[in-house]
Structures are given as structure tokens and as C-alpha cells.
Amino acid sequence: MNHLKRFIHTRSASVWGAFLLLAIFFFFVYPLIKLFILSFQGKEGLTLSLYWNMLASARVQKGILNTIGIVTFSTVLSVLVGVFEAWLLAYTDIRGKPFLRALFLVPFVIPSYITSLAWSRMMGESGFLSQILPDFITVPTIYGWWGIVWVMGICNAPLAFMFCLSAIRKIPRELEWAARCSGCGPWETFFSVTLPQALPGIAGGTLTVVLAGLDNFGIPAFLGANKGVNVLSTLIYQEVMGFGPSAFGRAACLSVILGVLALLCSFVLWRTLGKNESLESMVPDMRPRAFLGHMRRKVEFFVWGFVVITSLMPLVSMLAVSFIKAYGLRFTPDNVTLKNFYLLFENQKAVMSLFNSFKLSLFTGFVALVIGSAAAYVRIRRPGYISRFIEAAFTLPYVLPGTVFALSMIITWIEPIPGWRPGIYGTAALLGVAYVVRFSALQLRATASALQQLDRSVEEAAATSGAGRSSRWISIIIPLAATGLFSGFFMTTAHALTELTVSSILGSVGSETIGMVVLNFEQSGNITASCAFSVLALLLMGVFLIPGAILHRKNSTRGE
Numbered sequence: 125m126n127h128l129k130r131f132i133h134t135r136s137a138s139v140w141g142a143f144l145l146l147a148i149f150f151f152f153v154y155p156l157i158k159l160f161i162l163s164f165q166g167k168e169g170l171t172l173s174l175y176w177n178m179l180a181s182a183r184v185q186k187g188i189l190n191t192i193g194i195v196t197f198s199t200v201l202s203v204l205v206g207v208f209e210a211w212l213l214a215y216t217d218i219r220g221k222p223f224l225r226a227l228f229l230v231p232f233v234i235p236s237y238i239t240s241l242a243w244s245r246m247m248g249e250s251g252f253l254s255q256i257l258p259d260f261i262t263v264p265t266i267y268g269w270w271g272i273v274w275v276m277g278i279c280n281a282p283l284a285f286m287f288c289l290s291a292i293r294k295i296p297r298e299l300e301w302a303a304r305c306s307g308c309g310p311w312e313t314f315f316s317v318t319l320p321q322a323l324p325g326i327a328g329g330t331l332t333v334v335l336a337g338l339d340n341f342g343i344p345a346f347l348g349a350n351k352g353v354n355v356l357s358t359l360i361y362q363e364v365m366g367f368g369p370s371a372f373g374r375a376a377c378l379s380v381i382l383g384v385l386a387l388l389c390s391f392v393l394w395r396t397l398g399k400n401e402s403l404e405s406m407v408p409d410m411r412p413r414a415f416l417g418h419m420r421r422k423v424e425f426f427v428w429g430f431v432v433i434t435s436l437m438p439l440v441s442m443l444a445v446s447f448i449k450a451y452g453l454r455f456t457p458d459n460v461t462l463k464n465f466y467l468l469f470e471n472q473k474a475v476m477s478l479f480n481s482f483k484l485s486l487f488t489g490f491v492a493l494v495i496g497s498a499a500a501y502v503r504i505r506r507p508g509y510i511s512r513f514i515e516a517a518f519t520l521p522y523v524l525p526g527t528v529f530a531l532s533m534i535i536t537w538i539e540p541i542p543g544w545r546p547g548i549y550g551t552a553a554l555l556g557v558a559y560v561v562r563f564s565a566l567q568l569r570a571t572a573s574a575l576q577q578l579d580r581s582v583e584e585a586a587a588t589s590g591a592g593r594s595s596r597w598i599s600i601i602i603p604l605a606a607t608g609l610f611s612g613f614f615m616t617t618a619h620a621l622t623e624l625t626v627s628s629i630l631g632s633v634g635s636e637t638i639g640m641v642v643l644n645f646e647q648s649g650n651i652t653a654s655c656a657f658s659v660l661a662l663l664l665m666g667v668f669l670i671p672g673a674i675l676h677r678k679n680s681t682r683g684e
Contacts, residue, residue: 145510150540151561152517155532156383156524162535163376174370178377184359188381191355194272194344195337201277202333206284207326209427214292217412218424230435232282235622235665236275237342237639238658241646242438243275244347245445245655250452252441268351276343278434280336284329291325292318297413335389338382339525341625342639346646356382357625360527364534364629372535379528390523446655464656473644474657477636480552481621482664484637488559489617495560496567496616497609501601503568504575515568522565526625533558533630550632558630559620566619567612574608575601618665638664 164170178184209228213221231239246252247266254263265271295318303313341357348354354362356378363375416423444455446464453459468474499518503511521529537557538549548554578601602609624639631640638661645654 145513148514148517151557152521155529155536155561156520158535159376159379159383159528159532162373163380165373174373174377178374183354184378187354187356187359187378190269190353191338191357191382194269194276194355195334197273198276198280198337199330199333201273202280203284203326203330205277205281206286206329206333207288209281209285210288210292212423212427214289215412215414216420216423217415218420218427220424224427224431227431227435228285229282230439231279234439234662235342235624235639236279236340237346237624237642238442238622238662239279239438240275240343240346241642241654241658242442243271245651246438246441247271252437252444252455255454267347269348269353271347272344272353275347276337276340279340279343280333283332283336284326287325287329287332288322291322291328295321300413331389331392335386335523338386338389339625341525341527341628345628345643349647357525357527360531361629364531372531375531376535379525379531382525383528386524386528442655443659445652446659448652451651464652465660468653468657468660471653473636474641474653476634477638477641478660478664480555480635481638484552484556484559485617485621487556488563488620489613491560492564492567492616493609493613496564496612497571499564500568500571500575504572518565518568521562526562526623527629529562530558530626530629533561533626550630550635552635555627555630555635555637558626559623562626563616563619566616570608570612570615571605574605574611577608578605622661622665 163174164172165174209224212218213225213228218224234242243266244251247263249265251263257263266275299317299321300313303317308316339357341361344353344355344358345361348358360375360378360382363371363378445451447460447462448455449459449461449463496518499514503515533554534549537546537554539545548557622638624637624643627637627640628643631637636644638657642654642657642661645651645657
């Protein structure tokens with residue numbers, strides 16, 4: 125009888141395992157396969173004609189060149205800024221490092237479309253700087269090609285900063301001492317020892333910045349649309365919104381081109397980080413190595429000035445505009461009003477978008493908490509080909525550009541299976557599915573990090589004592605890994621709350637989100653409303669992001 129029960133239990137577990145793998149394939153991988161196949165479909169069957177037609181278009185050629193150029197120049201800017209900031213915090217004795225580190229991360233934490241909106245309020249026509257500076261000083265416009273490069277570079281610099289800071293702090297100082305004792309000067313030591321040792325971190329940060337640049341939709345949409353500057357992500361959006369007989373096919377071609385670029389970068393990044401395991405195993409050295417002496421105050425003044433200009437002033441400008449009666453008026457007591465905020469609550473779409481985004485973000489957070497944590501457990505506790513497939517399936521929708529992923533969801537959920545039309549296209553239900561699929565990778569990473577710090581022997585002892593799988597989760601795993609679990613929950617929820625790229629393609633009337641309403645306000649010229657609504661969005665985002673950041677910091681500290 126015991127053998128029969130064990131056999132039935134094993135067969136039941138196998139059936140459930142196969143069903144779960146099939147579900148993961150259907151939700152996470154199948155849409156991308158359908159998108160890829162669609163890009164080759166024509167009236168005569170599978171063909172390359174769509175690719176030839178798209179690549180022969182001057183508009184697409186310009187979009188590809190814009191994408192390559194903007195991503196290249198913004199990446200160079202991001203890496204230069206990120207490496208310099210990381211070196212300052214890791215090597216020098218400047219004061220206020222915890223505050224500087226937090227301020228360095230501000231452009232990355234805030235959604236890029238809100239950051240671009242803030243910069244346009246500071247440096248746009250009738251912007252904040254043009255009002256406070258003398259008339260003979262011309263403020264350069266932030267709109268256009270170089271404006272996109274600048275804002276994207278500033279937004280993505282924290283990615284390079286985080287990678288480089290970790291790498292630089294783990295360089296053994298004994299290697300630098302040996303070089304100095306051998307007669308090398310400061311610059312020779314830097315180029316012969318410090319830079320080569322930090323190169324894996326710099327390379328990882330550079331590739332991550334390239335991925336973020338390829339994925340970005342908000343900055344080109346806000347700063348390039350009026351100037352006719354298009355990149356691949358905005359071209360995909362325009363094709364989908366334009367409809368037409370072959371709109372999805374053309375968008376699929378552009379998506380495959382953009383997706384292949386992103387996947388190549390992801391593969392190189394994975395290989396780069398894989399070779400960096402020895403560096404990551406070292407304990408970070410938090411003590412300063414370079415003492416600035418009499419130059420310290422000048423360096424601090426420069427760094428704080430740069431942070432104030434790039435991180436705080438754009439937000440202050442946006443906040444100021446949100447209180448102005450009409451855009452273009454000077455910020456004086458007579459022109460200040462709270463009416464912009466009151467009017468938002470009289471706008472049905474704005475109110476509905478708050479409700480939709482809040483509901484979708486909580487739904488995404490809770491579902492991702494369950495499936496992302498389960499996937500992380502399998503990846504850490506049951507390593508193998510199946511667990512690697514699960515991790516890759518969860519990661520793929522996140523590393524692909526949002527426009528590519530959104531189009532794959534449209535193509536799939538119009539008719540997931542031949543003959544079955546669930547009718548969720550254009551509804552909040554499809555947004556919920558898309559958010560869960562795209563952001564579950566964040567929960568997987570947070571939970572995996574927490575489980576790596578949890579000794580397996582604790583679970584084995586509980587299993588030996590007769591505790592079942594659910595009992596072990598409730599009594600051991602959740603209490604001990606709670607910091608990582610809920611850190612992932614808050615991060616996932618915050619990302620879903622202010623998401624724009626996927627929403628702008630999948631959303632429709634009745635399913636508007638915060639990002640969509642901000643974009644609509646901006647495109648319609650209602651600038652004060654877009655600023656006021658962005659301020660509300662940041663406040664709501666802070667409700668989820670601040671607890672998540674605190675929990676993430678505790679989890680990281682415990683792991684060191």
C-alpha cells in the first residue's frame with residue numbers, strides 16, 4: 125500500500141510539474157515565438173519581404189541610425205558619469221557618501237518619462253531656467269536628438285554607477301600597494317592595476333546601460349516626437365497605433381530587429397558577469413584609498429553641484445510648474461495655485477487611471493510574489509536544466525524592450541489558440557497578465573538572493589521532523605526570507621504602478637494607467653496637469669518604493 129501511495133504521489137507530482145512547465149511556456153515564451161513567426165508571414169507564406177520592405181524605408185533606416193547613435197552616445201555619457209561617481213565614493217574621503225549615493229540613484233528610481241518631463245520643464249521653452257536666468261543668457265532646448273542623449277545618459281548613469289561601485293570596492297588594495305612599491309605613479313597604477321581589475325564591472329555596467337537605452341520608450345516619445353526624432357521603440361509604437369492591413373507585421377519586423385539587439389547584449393552581459401565570479405566573491409573594502417587633502421572641498425562642491433543640477437533641479441522645476449496657474453507664468457505668489465491638483469480629481473480619466481494603476485500594481489505584486497518566489501525556490505534548491513529554463517523564461521520578457529514585449533502580448537491574446545478569442549485585448553485584464561509576465565523576474569531575483577542566504581540544513585531538519593512542503597514554507601522559509609520576499613514585492617509593485625511602455629500599447633479607453641494619462645496630458649499641451657499628475661504619481665510610487673528599498677538594503681547588508 126505504501127508503494128502504491130508513493131507511486132501515485134510521484135505520478136501526481138510529475139503531472140503537476142508538466143502542467144506548470146506548459147503554463148510557463150504558454151505565458152512567458154509562446155508570445156515571443158508568435159511575434160517572431162509573424163515577422164516572416166506574408167500573403168505567399170513565410171517570406172523575408174516584410175524585412176526587405178522595412179529596411180528599404182528611409183524612415184526605418186533613420187530610426188535604426190537614431191537608435192544606434194542615441195544609445196551609443198548616451199551610453200558613453202552614462203559610463204563616464206557612473207565610473208566617476210563610483211570612484212569618488214569607493215576611493216576618496218569626500219563627506220556625505222550615504223546621501224550622495226542616494227542622490228546618484230534618483231534619476232534611475234524615477235520613471236524615465238517623468239524624468240524627461242521634468243527636464244523639459246526646466247530647459248524647455250518658458251522653462252524654469254529661462255525664468256530665473258537673465259534674458260541675455262539663452263537656455264538650450266532639451267528637445268531633439270542631443271536632448272534625448274543627455275537625459276537618457278543621466279537616467280542610465282546609476283546603472284553603470286552600481287556595477288562599478290561594487291567592482292571597484294572589491295579590488296584588493298594590496299595589488300595597488302605592490303604597484304606603487306614597484307615604482308609606479310598614481311596614474312600608472314590606475315591604468316595598469318585599478319582599471320583592469322574594475323573592467324568586468326565596467327563592462328557589465330556598460331552592457332546594462334545599452335539594454336536600458338534600447339528598451340527606453342518614454343524619453344524619445346516625450347523629447348523627440350515634436351522634433352521628428354524616432355527610434356525603433358517609438359517606430360514600433362507608431363506602427364501599432366496606426367493599425368492598417370500589415371501594421372502588426374511591420375511592427376513585428378521592427379520588434380525582432382530591436383529584440384535581437386537586446387538579446388545579444390543580454391548574452392554578452394551574462395558571459396561577462398559569469399567570468400566575474402572571482403571578483404564577486406571578495407568582500408567589499410569600504411575604507412577610502414585616495415585622500416584629497418586641500419582639494420576635498422572643491423571636489424565636494426563640484427559633485428554636489430552636479431547632483432543638484434541633474435537630480436534635484438528638474439524635479440523642483442516640475443513641482444513649481446504643477447503649482448502655476450498657466451505654463452509660462454513666472455513663479456510668484458500671485459501665480460501659485462492648488463487648482464491643478466483639484467482639477468485632476470474632476471477628470472474622470474485621471475481618477476480612473478489612479479484606480480487602475482493601483483489595482484494592477486497590487487495584483488502584479490501579489491501574483492509575482494507567489495510565482496516568482498516558487499520559481500526562485502526551484503532555481504536555488506533544484507538546480508538543473510528545468511530550473512534554468514524557468515529562470516530564462518521569467519527573465520526573457522523583462523530583458524526584451526517593452527514595445528517588443530507588448531506587441532507579442534497583442535498578437536498572442538487576440539487569439540491565443542486557433543478558434544478561441546478570450547476577449548481581453550484592450551482591457552485591464554490583458555494589462556494585468558502583461559505586468560505579471562514582465563515583472564515577475566524582479567521577484568525571482570529578490571527571492572533567489574534571500575534563499576541563497578538561507579542555510580539548506582534548516583529546511584532539511586524540518587523535513588526530517590515530518591514537516592511537509594507547505595509547512596516548511598509557512599514556518600521556515602517565509603519568516604527567514606521575509607525581507608527578500610517583501611523587498612521584491614514592493615519593487616515589483618512600484619514598477620507596475622508607473623509603467624508606461626507596455627500600457628501605451630496595450631491600454632485603451634477604460635483601462636488607462638498613470639503613465640498613459642501623463643503622456644496624453646503632455647501630447648495635448650496640458651502641461652500643468654501633466655506636472656501635477658506626475659507629482660502625485662511619484663508620491664504614490666514612494667509608498668511602495670521606499671519600504672522596498674529599506675528591505676532590500678537590510679537583505680543586502682545581511683548577506684555581506
